[in-house]
Amino acid sequence: MAKKNNSNSDEINYQKIDNNFVPSLSMMNQKKDEQIEENNSFSQFFSVFKRRWLIFLTVTFGVTAGVAYWTYQQSPIFQGKFLLLVEKQQEKSDVNNNNNSINGNFSNSSPTAVDYNTEVEILGSPSVLVPILEEVAVKYPDVFDDINLPNLENLTIKQLENTKIIEVAFQNENPEKIKFVLDKIADNYLAKNLADSKNNVNEGLKFVRNQVPQLENKVISLQTNLQNLRQQYNFIDPQAKATELAQQLASLEQEYLSSQIQLQQAQSTYNNLQQQLQLTPEQAIAVNDLSESSKYQSLAKELEELELEIATKSAVFTDISPQMITLNEKKQNLIKLLEEERKKILNKQFGEINDRESVKVSSPNQIRSKLIEEMLSKNNEIKVLETKIDALKKALEELNKSLKQMPTLTRKYTDLQREIQTNTDSLKRFLETREKLELEQAQKTLNWRIVSPPSVKEEPIYPVPVNNLIMGLIGGLILGSITANIVDKLDGIIHSLPQLKELTKQPILGQIPIHKNINSVEDVIRKALPSFNSDSSVSWMSKTPQPQEYSSSYWIESFRNFYTNVRLLGSDSIVNSLVISSPNPTEGKSTISLNLAQTAAAMGQKVLLIDADLRLPQLHRLLDIDNDNGLSHLLATGLDLESVIKDVPQWDNLSVITAGEIPPDPTRLLYSQKMQEIVQQLKNSQTFDLIIYDSPSLLGFSDAKIIAPNTNGLILVVKLGKSDRDSLQQVTEQLKISNVPLLGIVGNGIKYNDHTGYYRSEYHNYYKSHQNQLHSRS
Structure with a gap:
């Protein structure tokens, strides 16, 4: 877990690496990177x-x-100019009353305001200027060359912004010529205005007089059309008519609905009566007529009594007895008389009915008669309601048809009203314009005047x-x-870190400066050793951070920063195996590999440095150790891995595998299965916290690309002021094609007064200001 020490100004973060707390440089790097980005x-x-x-x-x-x-x-060129106030006739009085109006805003002018852009073009046109210049040419024949129509090279005509003033300026080497030309132009412009005013008024008046009769006739025609529309559809205002129709429609719909309800009620009552009486409407009428006939009712009553008598005597006599035969004959006679009377009354409207039914329906019954009368009344009521509903339905259809026409009629009415109003307004304006033009024609005054006469500046405007x-x-x-x-x-040479970052699009893991006072790599290592000895690493890597007097050597601190960035690269797993190479030879990859290994060892890490440069090995010379039994012997012979690992004097945590004897074909050895197994074995073992492979340069050699896929990735060393863009781009493309993971870039050979000048001072000031805080945590 990370620990923090709070203060009023800044905060130191501690990163736990291998059970040890070390001050994290990530915040320092972030602050530095932001500042570098801004500048x-x-x-x-x-x-x-x-x-x-x-x-x-x-x-x-x-x-x-x-x-x-x-x-x-x-040659000096002079300029002269004059100002011309341009306005319409109706604005003249306002100008006379207020001299400041010449600077007024043109946006407040009347609808008949001057089109100044057009006026400027006319004043500068050859048709206007040629007669003027011909007068000037009498004294100055070269004036046409000076102005060069129609380009107007030395003559400028423009409207002053937000004013009614036009400025006319002329440039020339001769001030007298300038004054003469401007005087002629001013006089001719005023004369032109007077002539144009007369012509414009006459033409306008002629046009207005022609338009007035046409507008009058058009207004009369439109009013006639509006009158015909009102008469045809019988309305004054379509909106009022539509409202009236809507009210009528609502009333009829209410009445239609009420009639339907009444019809339903009457039909229900009629159906109930018909079910009780078991009569059709025709039968009910017949029964009613028969019940009102006294003769028919008398015969029916007599027949009913006779049938009762027959029924009584049939219990005593047989059907063939004389008494029964006489009664039956009498019954048949009564039935015949009853049928004749029925036919007489009903005029043969009904067919045959049996005797008993005829007697039944025609028997006098007061209740039955009332029901029949009510049934007939409801039947008549139904017919009346059906007739009424049909009439209401037709009326509703007519009203709906009229209402559907109202939008069209309203649009026609509105269009006619609008046209009448528009043409009436136009007619009114034309009449007013005619009066104004007649007044202007009588006045004959100028609309323009010179507000600033022609003058020439004493100082030349050019140069x-x-x-x-x-x-x-x-x-x-x-x-x-x-x-x-x-x-x-x-x-083509890379000179700065921003160039390097822009070309590679990779993070800058390290910024290694130049040491001008150190003449050789051996001197650098020798001077750096005291700061990296194992004794100092004990206090540095203790679990509880102790106060430390940091070295003043920015070169040494840059390697500490480099190592910290490498350790913080892995998000899921720690980077413990990497290859260091460069695009070209002599870019400092071996020196950087060695010092990175020493830095990690000084910070308590078990480090193995492997010289994989089997073409021009350097590490054994830098460390001043023998080159026997190196990597080439390990790969070519049956030597054991432990036998080629050498301890570095004065560095308890640092071990090295030298290159050994230079083989005839280094690539074959590095590409061997044994080399891949060794790389994987070292990476997966717990013996070393960090394994560094110093490999040959990438251009021309594939050694680094062979080793890197079996490690966490490759770090590219670029020497500023030496490495070129083409080489770097070629190397990065090769790494992409080979699918070699590129962990980042190390910029080597940075000058103190470059971007790192800020970093150097800020780095030491930052840590110096927090030494007391570190001491308080011990």
């Missing part, structure tokens, strides 16, 4: 300037001197030495910067 543009420019200052100053001085020489070779020199200097600086950048880019 990136300026720093790049400053770096380019330092490298190409001679080109920059030469171009800047040359451009400035050239502009200065050209300026003092030019302006100060402005030209300033512009020349600015142009020289810009051109010098561009030239210096172009030359720098064409150079």
